[in-house]
Amino acid sequence: MDIRQRLSLNLRRYRHDAGWSQEEFAERAGIHRTYVSDLERGARNPTITIIERLAKALSVNAGALLD
Known part of the structure; x- marks a missing residue:
């Protein structure tokens, strides 16, 4: 598994654990929702x-996002 795959899986897992939509996560991180989608x-x-x-x-x- 390459680093982008690890990042995407970890982002999705942590976001789901927090109970956030991509939109809410993007707002909290100060980035656009479509960028979060692309990362995931x-x-x-x-x-x-x-x-x-x-x-x-x-x-x-x-x-932790890259492990």
Whole structure:
């Protein structure tokens, strides 16, 4: 499994655990909903800055999104 696949699975899992829609997650992270969708499908390569924003919104360490 490549790093994009790990990121997409972890994002989806943490978002579901939080009970958030993609729209709510995107709002909390300060990014567009379609970008969240693309990330969860493994269609985008986010910058480290975006990974940090996603992690902060989910209250996890950025490394947890890539494990």
